[in-house]
Amino acid sequence: MTLVDRWNPIYRCTFKDRLSIRYEEALPDIDIFVCTADPMIEPPAMVINTVLSVMAYDYPPQKLNVYLSDDGGSDLTFYAMVEALSFSKIWLPFCKKFKVEPRSPEAYFRTTVLEPLDDSVKAKERSSMKKSYEGMKKRIETTTKLGRISEEIRKQHKGFREWNSVASRRDHQTILQILIDAKDPKAVDIEGQPLPTLVYLAREKRPQYHHNFKAGSVNALIRVSSRISNCPIILILDCDMYSNNSESVRDAVCFFMDEEKGHEFGFVQFPQSFENLTKNDVYGSSFNVLSRVEIQGFDGNGGPCFLGTGCFHRRNALCGQKYSDQECKANWKGWSDIKIEECASVLEDTSKVLASCTYEEKYAQWGNEVGLKYGCPTEDVITGLAIQCRGWRSIYFNPERKGFLGLAPTTLLQALVQHRRWSEGHFQMLVSRYCPLVYGYKKIPLKLQLSYCPYLLCAPNCLATLYYVAVPSLCLLRGIPLFPKISSAWVLPFAFVIIVHRAYSLGEFVCCGGTLQGWWNEQRMWLFKRISSYVFAFIDNILKLMGFTDSAFAITAKVAETDVSQRHEQELMEFGASSPMFTIIATLALLNAFCFVGGMKRVVMDMQIWFSNPFTLQILLCALLVIINLPVYQGLFLRKDKGRMPTSVTKWSLMFAALACALACY
Numbered sequence: 001m002t003l004v005d006r007w008n009p010i011y012r013c014t015f016k017d018r019l020s021i022r023y024e025e026a027l028p029d030i031d032i033f034v035c036t037a038d039p040m041i042e043p044p045a046m047v048i049n050t051v052l053s054v055m056a057y058d059y060p061p062q063k064l065n066v067y068l069s070d071d072g073g074s075d076l077t078f079y080a081m082v083e084a085l086s087f088s089k090i091w092l093p094f095c096k097k098f099k100v101e102p103r104s105p106e107a108y109f110r111t112t113v114l115e116p117l118d119d120s121v122k123a124k125e126r127s128s129m130k131k132s133y134e135g136m137k138k139r140i141e142t143t144t145k146l147g148r149i150s151e152e153i154r155k156q157h158k159g160f161r162e163w164n165s166v167a168s169r170r171d172h173q174t175i176l177q178i179l180i181d182a183k184d185p186k187a188v189d190i191e192g193q194p195l196p197t198l199v200y201l202a203r204e205k206r207p208q209y210h211h212n213f214k215a216g217s218v219n220a221l222i223r224v225s226s227r228i229s230n231c232p233i234i235l236i237l238d239c240d241m242y243s244n245n246s247e248s249v250r251d252a253v254c255f256f257m258d259e260e261k262g263h264e265f266g267f268v269q270f271p272q273s274f275e276n277l278t279k280n281d282v283y284g285s286s287f288n289v290l291s292r293v294e295i296q297g298f299d300g301n302g303g304p305c306f307l308g309t310g311c312f313h314r315r316n317a318l319c320g321q322k323y324s325d326q327e328c329k330a331n332w333k334g335w336s337d338i339k340i341e342e343c344a345s346v347l348e349d350t351s352k353v354l355a356s357c358t359y360e361e362k363y364a365q366w367g368n369e370v371g372l373k374y375g376c377p378t379e380d381v382i383t384g385l386a387i388q389c390r391g392w393r394s395i396y397f398n399p400e401r402k403g404f405l406g407l408a409p410t411t412l413l414q415a416l417v418q419h420r421r422w423s424e425g426h427f428q429m430l431v432s433r434y435c436p437l438v439y440g441y442k443k444i445p446l447k448l449q450l451s452y453c454p455y456l457l458c459a460p461n462c463l464a465t466l467y468y469v470a471v472p473s474l475c476l477l478r479g480i481p482l483f484p485k486i487s488s489a490w491v492l493p494f495a496f497v498i499i500v501h502r503a504y505s506l507g508e509f510v511c512c513g514g515t516l517q518g519w520w521n522e523q524r525m526w527l528f529k530r531i532s533s534y535v536f537a538f539i540d541n542i543l544k545l546m547g548f549t550d551s552a553f554a555i556t557a558k559v560a561e562t563d564v565s566q567r568h569e570q571e572l573m574e575f576g577a578s579s580p581m582f583t584i585i586a587t588l589a590l591l592n593a594f595c596f597v598g599g600m601k602r603v604v605m606d607m608q609i610w611f612s613n614p615f616t617l618q619i620l621l622c623a624l625l626v627i628i629n630l631p632v633y634q635g636l637f638l639r640k641d642k643g644r645m646p647t648s649v650t651k652w653s654l655m656f657a658a659l660a661c662a663l664a665c666y
């Protein structure tokens with residue numbers, strides 16, 4: 001299915017030195033959007049690390065504008081931003097002086113502990129910087145734990161007063177605070193260098209208005225930033241995706257400023273990479289093959305999809321402008337020069353209305369033709385497709401040193417819930433008017449339309465998988481042969497395809513930097529996703545089509561309790577919670593174990609050699625399922641830690657599996 005992505009991969013590189021020589025003065029301004037939604041799931045200390053890492057980009061600071069959208073509307077996050085504001089004054093000069101990498105303080109102090117420090121000046125400055133950072137982190141974490149802001153802190157910034165009138169996180173006015181205003185001559189770091197603009201926004205929330213999750217938040221940012229800085233290039237980031245490479249902005253600008261083709265590019269997508277993966281990646285979330293093979297192929301077919309984070313957009317393209325050859329070519333370097341003169345307090349007052357609930361009622365094209373699209377859990381993919389259909393090309397750039405690093409889920413349930421959201425969004429896209437084959441017809445190349453399809457078809461795929469994990473095994477138990485004998489010539493083509501396909505997948509996985517065990521884990525996740533996430537996504541979609549439910553956005557947790565993260569490091573699969581998804585997984589695992597035992601009994605009693613036994617293939621399939629499910633049996637019966645399967649899941653799944661087997665036998 002994904003063959004179409006493997007035809008014509010494109011690998012890109014940039015020449016940043018030439019960019020500086022030719023265009024250092026003409027570099028475009030950049031708006032950077034960071035989205036956060038909940039101070040408990042996404043700790044403010046982590047959020048500001050992302051913010052600090054992008055403020056410290058190796059780029060003229062007066063050309064950088066960093067916006068944080070806080071859908072949690074939390075003064076705890078705002079407090080962290082106030083702390084970040086003062087910390088940036090020492091952090092940015094430090095980064096530039098010693099060319100520090102990565103520029104998220106947390107990641108820097110964690111990853112470079114072992115680096116030998118022969119340079120004593122650096123050593124001294126670094127340890128004092130570390131102290132300041134840890135002091136700040138401590139203050140933020142204590143406040144977050146406390147859950148409210150003390151009187152003393154309140155006095156630090158006028159912005160805290162806004163929270164006097166906040167009823168709840170779902171019911172409050174727009175809060176907009178320009179924390180650093182680059183036009184203010186006093187906004188400098190300790191060495192007197194200018195600082196990037198820093199803005200905090202919590203858009204208005206009212207219970208009677210749908211807020212459209214991340215898409216709504218990005219769209220509010222697009223409008224607010226258009227008043228404050230209006231930069232031609234926008235970088236969109238999730239709050240956990242810190243910049244791991246201080247030159248990424250220059251990389252992206254290299255594409256947009258390309259003299260021949262630059263004017264055609266709508267967005268430049270970097271891969272999603274993660275910093276918290278274990279060696280063998282138990283939940284198969286590394287996306288190694290995806291980001292090193294498949295999206296490269298997407299690029300070759302006409303441009304990668306938009307992945308929601310780590311992506312540089314051309315503002316015009318994102319805001320609905322159609323690509324037109326002459327027009328765009330004529331002003332490929334003419335980045336808008338409208339300088340905004342108003343001072344921060346005026347801007348704060350006049351821009352608030354842009355983030356209000358009622359604004360989009362008046363301008364209904366938002367969320368439709370303009371900005372990110374609403375109504376789909378994978379708003380990013382749909383939006384990317386729409387931009388491509390407006391004639392823009394997109395670029396995939398996967399540099400040696402990763403541009404951004406984020407956090408992957410650390411428990412099985414979170415991983416499955418994330419895939420449920422994704423597959424639900426994808427399937428929804430397939431059956432909506434945004435189906436690439438319909439929406440993209442004659443607008444984008446056929447091969448690009450086809451490239452989208454394998455991902456969009458995930459959810460309905462669950463039906464075939466459900467059939468193959470249950471029916472052959474039950475038939476084995478009952479004594480109905482389904483597959484040809486292994487001596488039959490019919491077996492050959494199937495065996496050939498299966499073996500070659502899996503061998504190729506293994507080879508590819510290892511070439512992309514995975515391990516053998518990692519591949520095996522991915523096969524298990526492949527199965528689990530198909531029998532749980534995709535099933536629910538499929539059902540949800542059907543219900544939605546019939547108008548019963550509405551899709552939600554379950555935010556992926558970014559922190560785990562100590563014992564959970566310990567088990568994650570030991571690569572123990574984390575069950576822990578009771579969820580219907582686990583019940584399905586456990587039921588099918590047990591069912592196959594029962595059928596395997598029953599099937600073996602039959603074979604032993606029949607005394608037929610395996611070569612001419614009609615059940616050999618069924619037994620093999622069943623055995624394979626038992627082997628791949630080993631961690632499930634462990635979680636059900638052997639483990640004693642908190643990450644084991646909850647007893648209720650064990651009970652129900654035993655009952656269901658026994659019932660199914662009983663029905664099959666009699």
Ligand SMILES: O=c1ccn([C@@H]2O[C@H](COP(=O)(O)OP(=O)(O)O[C@H]3O[C@H](CO)[C@@H](O)[C@H](O)[C@H]3O)[C@@H](O)[C@H]2O)c(=O)[nH]1
Binds near residue numbers: 035042071238
């Ligand atoms: O109401 C909301 C919900 C989420 N977010 C933010 O959206 C981002 C992504 O959410 P997360 O829970 O981390 O979801 P993931 O599954 O990790 O996100 C992936 O998938 C999403 C689409 O499903 C994309 O939007 C993301 O960019 C992509 O990283 C986070 O920064 C959130 O703070 C909001 O701003 N408002």
Ligand SMILES: [Mn+2]
Binds near residue numbers: 238
């Ligand atoms: Mn995430």
